[in-house]
Amino acid sequence: MAHTTKQWILTNKPTGAPVLSGPDATFKLETATLPALKEGQVLGKVRYFSNDTGLRNFIQSTVAPERFYVPTVPVGSPMRSGIIAEVIESASPTYKAGDLVMDFHLGTWSELVVLDAALCQPLAPLPNNLPITHWLGAFGASGLAAYTGLYFAGQAKPEDTIVISAAAGATGSMAVQIAVKLLGAKRVIGIAGGEEKCAWVKEQLGAHECINYKSPTFVEDLKAATPDEVDVYFDNVGGHVLDAMLTRMKKNGNVAVCGAVSSYNSDEPMALKNWFEIISMRINIRGFIMLDYMDKAAAILGELIGAAADGRIKLGEGETVVEAKIEQQPEIWMSLFTGANQGKLLTKLIV
Template sequence: MTSANPPYTTKQWILASKPLGAPILEGPDATFKLQTTTLPSLNEGQVLCKVRYFSNDTGLRNFIQSSVAPERFYVPTVPLGSPMRSGIIAEVVESASPNFKTGDLVMDFHLGIWSELVILDAANCQPLAPLPGDLPLTHYLGAFGASGIAAYGGLYFAAEAKPEHTIVISAAAGATGSMAIQIAVKLLGAKRVIGIAGSDEKCAWVRDQLGAHECINYKSPTFVQDLKAVTPDEVDVYFDNVGGSVLDAMLTRMKRFGTVAVCGAVSSYNSGEPMALSNWFEVISMRINIRGFIMLDYMEKIPTILGELIGAAADGRIKLQDGETVVEAPIEDQPRVWMQLFSGQNQGKLLTKLIV
């Protein structure tokens, strides 16, 4: 990054090829290309920012290639030749807005880009207030960002979960799943909360640190039997982050008129094949309600949601220790860091701390 005098130049990743399967990180067919770009001068109401952190989310995979037609997607997708998008925390370097000054820290949920420097519309920037107990501001991209809001909204509004319910949450050691576990246990007070994760170590963390009553490993050869054993009274609410074979197994454990709240389908994001469900008739036989949702559905409720989540963290009901995986990396490594999500290398929220 060079910035002796405006105009500024910056390295940034652009979408060079839309992947049909897993993104390709090297070679002539690489999904992303690193380029150096000269930024334009600021317009009134804009800020120039130096990126401190990138938010790494599995859902970004659908921004670059999805089975959903672009006009039906819930946010604009990334066109070929355009910078890759993600949530960011950034520091204001120059401001053409009365609302921000040099040195301010700001966040943008999903309109930031994989770039060392970014120009943002001040109207889309959220100023970052200090968090209680000296909690790191990075939680604004996870527990107090899209992950926490999706977890809360999915349980309370999409699933209409109740204290008397048995709730199962997949990807329970991930950013959204780990918050959903704690919200279900500590805030909702659900009768029984069961996590599904990808290793015995992660399951132990979900049980011992997050408070789940049970957690089972979907990679175990006895997963289907284990699932049946931990749900003897069947399941009222399934919070689905993964789709695929886990969803297929869960359909056989749902109560009549139970609810599946669908937050994601990460098992299929890098697959060129359609999702196959052999137990789909369970939806009819048990009259299961399947409800898709996104965090943006609850924008008007965000102040209330964040007030409750931050308050619960401040008084110790929700624990955020070990709930982030922060990787320090230069801009050149950002695609590789993001791809760690799809091999389960993170515990909780995966963030890139950008080093220059």
């Protein structure tokens, strides 16, 4: 039986911010007929989309496609993201109708999807009736990136002072809690946009301090919050925040680079006035991808889920779930870049 589905197609690669309407629109909603299932595949009804700023680099990046860490999205192809889907047909002995599966980054902005069973992750129930959506956030790519960035790329230790940017976002909010509750770091400082978000980072996530990067006194506030300088900086944003942080790093300090969201929608190169600090202070800068540590994923997730189950990590306000039809998906995703979310941003797809 043939199935048709609405799906968003990449029609133009943006040079700046993606365009949501008009003749130069980045995406176009089309109705497509899905191919018949092959052996080892499943047909899924999408329940949730994962909204991540890093998807911006899937459609246009300064990195050549052959050097990118996952396949990029060619023009004329469906836009990709992580998804949770319910299996409605199966040609695989692994899954049956009604099973819930997740795909980290090879799902598409479609109502129905054909997935390779071997690339799907089955979703087990979470303790304490935690919602399954956490598999796309705290117990998915966001949590894994936060953990591996701190422990492996950043080499963080309990005696360290740690600063985390985008601290109210999906990855940053998990990194703050991991640094405070699991690592037991001496001092954890968040950077977030706005006083309300900074209050949440301190009061709910446990950061010792949080600095508002939108404040005109940001640089002075950062210096005041780091009198002993910084051992580890977990960077999600790049730009002027990274530039300021370079002046606060200790000699031989570590910068773990997870993202550079401040530049994703800009066609201007990132400008860093303080680049020589890296040489002068012998700063170690390491980019990382959580996919590099998938051999450790089961153990990491076990630790994170255990910490959530016993209350050390709080997930109650760590998600923003928006119920919407597929027609609204590009707009919801783009709201990430204006800070509309607190914690992980997910779309609950309704028909």
